[in-house]
Amino acid sequence: MIRVKGLYKDWKEFSLQDINLEVKQGEFFVILGPTGASKTLLLETIAGFYIPDRGEVWLDGHDVTRISPEQRKIGFIYQDYSLFPHMTVEQNIRFGLKARKSSAPQNKERVREIMEWLGIAHLAHRHPATLSGGEQQKVAIARAIAIEPSVLLLDEPLSALDPRTRDYLREELKRVKEELGITMLHVTHDQTEAMVLADRIAVMMHGKIVQVGAPKEIFHKPLNEELAEFVGVENILLGTVQSNEQGLATIDANAGVRIYAVSGYREGAVKVFVRPEDIVLSERIGEGSSARNVLRGRIVELQDMGPLTRIKLDCGLIALITTQSREVLGLKRGTEVYATFKATAVHVVRG
Amino acid sequence: MRLRTFGIVVTDAYPGIVIAMLFMCLPYLVDSAREGFKEVNPRLENVARSLGASHWRTFREITFPLAFPSILSGAILSWGRAISEFSAVLVLAYHPISAPILIYEKFTSFGLRASRPISVLLISVCLVIFIILRLPRWRKR
Numbered sequence: 001m002i003r004v005k006g007l008y009k010d011w012k013e014f015s016l017q018d019i020n021l022e023v024k025q026g027e028f029f030v031i032l033g034p035t036g037a038s039k040t041l042l043l044e045t046i047a048g049f050y051i052p053d054r055g056e057v058w059l060d061g062h063d064v065t066r067i068s069p070e071q072r073k074i075g076f077i078y079q080d081y082s083l084f085p086h087m088t089v090e091q092n093i094r095f096g097l098k099a100r101k102s103s104a105p106q107n108k109e110r111v112r113e114i115m116e117w118l119g120i121a122h123l124a125h126r127h128p129a130t131l132s133g134g135e136q137q138k139v140a141i142a143r144a145i146a147i148e149p150s151v152l153l154l155d156e157p158l159s160a161l162d163p164r165t166r167d168y169l170r171e172e173l174k175r176v177k178e179e180l181g182i183t184m185l186h187v188t189h190d191q192t193e194a195m196v197l198a199d200r201i202a203v204m205m206h207g208k209i210v211q212v213g214a215p216k217e218i219f220h221k222p223l224n225e226e227l228a229e230f231v232g233v234e235n236i237l238l239g240t241v242q243s244n245e246q247g248l249a250t251i252d253a254n255a256g257v258r259i260y261a262v263s264g265y266r267e268g269a270v271k272v273f274v275r276p277e278d279i280v281l282s283e284r285i286g287e288g289s290s291a292r293n294v295l296r297g298r299i300v301e302l303q304d305m306g307p308l309t310r311i312k313l314d315c316g317l318i319a320l321i322t323t324q325s326r327e328v329l330g331l332k333r334g335t336e337v338y339a340t341f342k343a344t345a346v347h348v349v350r351g
Numbered sequence: 352m353r354l355r356t357f358g359i360v361v362t363d364a365y366p367g368i369v370i371a372m373l374f375m376c377l378p379y380l381v382d383s384a385r386e387g388f389k390e391v392n393p394r395l396e397n398v399a400r401s402l403g404a405s406h407w408r409t410f411r412e413i414t415f416p417l418a419f420p421s422i423l424s425g426a427i428l429s430w431g432r433a434i435s436e437f438s439a440v441l442v443l444a445y446h447p448i449s450a451p452i453l454i455y456e457k458f459t460s461f462g463l464r465a466s467r468p469i470s471v472l473l474i475s476v477c478l479v480i481f482i483i484l485r486l487p488r489w490r491k492r
Contacts, residue, residue, distance in 0.1 A: 049397045069400040076401040082394045086416050095412075096402030147402055 001025045002046065002151055002185060007055030009045055014038040015207040016045065019055070023151075028177050028184045030194040032218070033204035034230060039187040042204070043153045046185070047076050060150055070099070075144030075182070079156040081136040083128035089139050090115070090124040096147040114142045118172065134165035138172070145176060152176070154186040158193060170196060191231060195219065203227055220275065221347045228273045228347075234318040235274040238351055241265050248292075248343060255316055260292040261346035269351035276320035278345035281311065281337045283329060292343040299335045302326070313339060367444030372433040380422070380429040387421025388414065427484050434477060 007019040016038055023029040033039050045052050048069035056065045064072050083092050090111055097107040115121040118138050128136055137157060144152060157173070158166045174197065177184050188194055194201050195215050202212045203222075211223050222228040228236055239253035241263075249263040253272055261272065285294055297313030309326045311319045317339050331337065361367040391414050399409040437451040445452060450473045458466040 044397065047397070047401055049400070068405075069397070070403045070405055072401070073403075074401055076398055078394050078398070080392075080394065082392065082398045084395060084399075084413060095399070095404070099399075099403040099405075099408060143398075143402065 001058075001060055001183060002029075003056075003058040004042075004046065005056045005058070007042075007045065007057070008053045009041060009050060009055075010053060011041055011050060014041045016042055016052070017207045019207075019209055021202060021209065021212075023183055023185055026177070026181050026183055028174075028186065028197055028199045030198035030201045031185070031187045031204050031209075032189070032191065032194040032201050032231075033187075034189055037204045038207040039189075039204055040155050043076075043155050043185065043187055047074055047153055048072050073147065073149050075147065075149035075152040077137075077140050077144050077152065077154045077157045079159050081128070081133075081140045083136055083139055083143070085128055088125050088127055089120065089131070092128070092139055093143045093146050096143060100147060110146065114146055118142050132165075133161050134169060137161065137169060141172065141176065145180060145182065149182065151183040151185060154184065156188050157186070159188065159190065166193075173197065191219070203230070205230070220345075222273060222349075224349060225271055228271075232275070233273045233347075234276045234320075235272075235279075235316075237272040237274075237316070239270055239272050241267050241270055241348075249348065251348070257295060257315060259346060260343045261348050262343050263346075263348040265348055265350070270348050271351045273347040273349070274317075274341055274345060276310065276318045279317060279319035279339050279341045281319055281321055281329065281331065281339055283335075283337060285338050285340075291340040293339075293341050293346070295339045297337060297339055299331060299333055299337060302331065302333060313337070315339075361443065363444050363446045365444075365447060368440055368447075368449050371439035371443040372436050375436050375439050376429045376433040379432055380425040383425025383428065384418065384422045387418035387425070390421070391417045423484070427481065431477065431481070434473070 002021065002023040004019050004021040007016050009016040019042060031039055031042065041050070044050055046057055048064065048067065052065065056063055058064065059072060059074070084095065087095065093111045093114060094107055097110065112121065115124060118141065120135065120138050120142060123131060123135060123139070128139065131139065140157075154173070158169055161169065170193065173184070173186070176182060186197060198215050200212065201215055201218045202209050203218060204210065205226065211218060211227060213221075219231050222231055222233060225236055237253040237257065237259070239251040239259065242250045242252055244250070244263070244266045247262055247264065249261050249265055251259045251261055251270060251272060253259050259272055280291070295315055295317065297315040297317060299311055300314050301312035303310040304323065307323055308320055309323045311321065311326070311331065313319070319339060359366055361370060395413055395417070396409050399413045404412065435451055437455070440449055441452060441455075448456065450469065454466045454469050454473070457469060
C-alpha cells in the first residue's frame, strides 16, 4: 500500500505540486501523463531517491518520508533497464539479496527460481550489453522482485521496446501482480498500456494529479478539455444547454449541430466530448438503433491508420472506424453519411 | 620549510622529487577520474540503493568499479607525465638526480652521445610498464 500526502518537490525544471495518492494493497495503479509532467520525479521521490520539500510518503502503514531508500523495500524499474553493466545476469539479480545479507546457498536457489519463472535461466552468465531490450527488462524485473518488495515502482518500463515484446512483457507484469500479489505503481504516457494494465488510473499534468478513476472513467469522462485532448477525445464541441428532461440534455453546439446527452446540466455554456470510436457511420439512418444522435455529413478526409481509418466530416466530427467496414461501406471523400452515437457516449462539462 | 619540523626534507631530497612530480601531474589523474565518476549513470546508483545497498556499498560495488577504467587510465597518464618531469624537479630537488636530470647532466657535460644510453633505458622501462598496465584491458576485449 502506498499513500502520498500533500507532496511538494522542486527539482531542476520539474516540480511536484500537492500530490495526493492512495494505491491499495495489490492494486495495479497507473499514472498516465504527457512527457515532462514530472512523473519520474514522483516515482523517484516515493522510492526515496529525493527527499520532498513538503508532504509525506507512507508505505504499508509506515511514514517513510525520512527513511533512506535501502530501508524501504521497494522494487524500482527504469525505462532504460539500468542493469549493472559489469555484472552478469545472475550477479545482477543476486545483488539485492547480497546487500540484504541473506545467506549464499539460499540466494543461489532463489535466483535460479526467479530466472526460471521469467524464462531467463539460459541467460544467467551473460552480460547485460549482450542482451536484447526485452531480455534486459526481464532481468530488471527479476532483480527487483528478488528482494520480495511489497511495492514495485515502474518508470515507463515498456516504452523502449518493440510492439511484440511490449505486449508480451505487459502480460508478464500482470503475472507479477497476480501471482506475487505485489502492489504496482506504473508510470507511462501510453494510453493503451494504461487501459490494458490499470485497475485505476491517475492522470498527471504539469506536476499535478488532475483526475483519478477507473480506466473507463478516465477515457470517457475527462474532467476538462486539456484532459480530453490528452486521452484522445477528438470531438470537442462548444455548446449551450437548451433544455433538460429527466437527465437527457438537449445541447445546441457550434455549427448548428443539435446533440442529446445524458447529463445533469440544465442550462448554460458547456463543452461536449465524444470519443471518435463511439461514432458509427452509415449510408442510411439506421433503423432500430437506440442512438439518439444522428448527424448528416460529407466526408472531407480519410486517414488510413492500418486496422483503423480516421474519418473527418464537414460538420467537424471525427470518427474512427475499422478499415474493413470502411471498405464494406465504400466510403471515400465526398460520400454523404450519417454519423450516429448514443446520448450516453456524450460527456458534458462546464464550458 | 615547515615540513622540516616533522623531519621531512623537501629541497634536494627524495620527497622533493615526489612533491614536484605530484604537483605537475596529479591534475591528469583527478580530471580523468572526475570524468569517470560523472559518466556513471545515477540511475544505477538509485537502483542499487532501492535493492538495499547502503551509500558505501553502492560506491564500492557500482560507482567505483564503473569509474575504475577512467581512474586507471588517468593514473597511467599521470605516471607517464611524472616520470619524464624535468623543470619542477630541477628547481626543487636537483639532487638526488632523477632520470631526466641525469640525461640533462650527461648531455651538458659530455654531449648527446653520453646521454643516449640513459634515454634508451628510460624509454624501455616506461614501455614495459605501460604494456603491463594496459594488458588487463586488452585481454577484456
